[in-house]
Amino acid sequence: MTEFGKALSISETTIPGLLIAELPVHGDSRGWFKENWQREKMVAAGLSDFGPVQNNISFNDQVGTTRGIHAEPWDKWVSVATGRIFGAWVDLREGPTFGAVYTAEIDPSRAIFVPRGVGNSYQTLEADTAYAYLVNDHWSRDASYSFLNLADETAAIEWPIPLDTVEISDKDKAHPRLADVTPIAPRKILVLGASGQLGLALRARLGDAAHIEYATRTELDVTAPDLASVRRWRDYGTIINAAAYTAVDTAETSEGRAAAWQANATAVAALARIADDNGITLVHVSSDYVFDGTATGLYTEDETFSPLGVYGQTKAAGDLAVQTAARHYIVRTSWVIGEGKNFVGTMRSLAERGVDPKVVSDQIGRLSFTTDIADAIVHLLETDAEYGTYNVSSAGEPQSWADIARSVYELTGHDPARVSDVTTADYFADAVGPVSPRPLNSVLDLAKITATGYTPRDGADALKEYLGV
Structure with a gap:
């Protein structure tokens, strides 16, 4: 449930660089409004000035839609416009925190900053959910990506809706377990x-x-x-x-x-x-x-x-x-x-x-x-x-x-x-x-x-x- 009237705050999570943000949402009988990305305020609150160059929107009309765990060579700012999602993030970067997991629900009053190399996946908890994400690089087939199987036993993500009851793409089903993942190298x-x-x-x-x-x-x-x-x-x-x-x-x-x-x-x-x-x-x-x-x-x-x-x-x-x-x-x-x-x-x-x-x-x-x-x-x-x-x-x-x-x-x-x-x-x-x-x-x-x-x-x-x- 979207919470109104929160103050802007940005907090660290258990994965280094993965930051959870509480967003002020202002509403009345006509609806609600929020500043989804406000560089000056958010940098002052502790977010990296990561220089987004592209804004993408994804829409899911059914509850339980689940997207695979993908780690990309850019940073992302993920927020929800309507509905609610369960997010799972797994650190797929080279280093001591490889395999660390963090989960949270995201609604319009919450967003998350996903650093380069941290795998991210989402499961919709409400119908007609739309989420947006800013990225600081353009997609390239030459870039290095990494993937993790949604059902990986080591990560052991507790999905709100069991994976065997939701629609998952064949490509996401074929992703490797953590032991076989190619870590994302540092920049x-x-x-x-x-x-x-x-x-x-x-x-x-x-x-x-x-x-x-x-x-x-x-x-x-x-x-x-x-x-x-x-x-x-x-x-x-x-x-x-x-x-x-x-x-x-x-x-x-x-x-x-x-x-x-x-x-x-x-x-x-x-x-x-x-x-x-x-x-x-x-x-x-x-x-x-x-x-x-x-x-x-x-x-x-x-x-x-x-x-x-x-x-x-x-x-x-x-x-x-x-x-x-x-x-x-x-x-x-x-x-x-x-x-x-x-x-x-x-x-x-x-x-x-x-x-x-x-x-x-x-x-x-x-x-x-x-x-x-x-x-x-x-x-x-x-x-x-x-x-x-x-x-x-x-x-x-x-x-x-x-x-x-x-x-x-x-x-x-x-x-x-x-x-x-x-x-x-x-x-x-x-x-x-x-x-x-x-x-x-x-x-x-x-x-x-x-x-x-x-x-x-x-x-x-x-x-x-x-x-x-």
């Missing part, structure tokens, strides 16, 4: 820049599960005009953009300038559009070069952009593009160190080869190790942290490049006094070709990422671990 994670320093760290952190995809630019050109159609993007839940043009000095040349803008801005804008169109979370890696380095204190996430060179300008443009996606994390780093060619590796090599280098001493910052960046990205995703920009680097006292070089020499058993200081201006005084201006202050404020529960490692400890000492 895919796509890591771009898979062969770079951070891409390699992300592969080590995320592993090679079937739903995780790694791509280099040769494998997926994000500047291609047909990018929107080269993947079924609705199957992806997260894109981690670890790709970038990072040759800061070459970016000051005419050829490098074009390449930097294409990789760091144009491609990023295309990814942001795809992410926003398909409900994808976009993770993008930013740089301290979006600032001019003239601040006297720490750079917070909301500091105004003031890039000095082409590389910094393109990274700032990319950050602005990412912000157009509703679901995004911008992870801003500085002085990145990982597997491959980098400053720490170069200093260790110089020390071993007996070279006494001059190293810049007027640029101040902190190292960002790719293992830590990867950990921070996973933390933001797994904790559903608030979307936005987060600074990520090592913690501890800021240092100059020269200070870090001396630490590398000392930790690898060499005399740190072999490293001498030089200013940025003097270091590049005899450079051949264009030189990008460097920010002198690259120290990032880590309070925001720390507040999410992620504690950056001390830079000195991280350097020791990286060097294996």
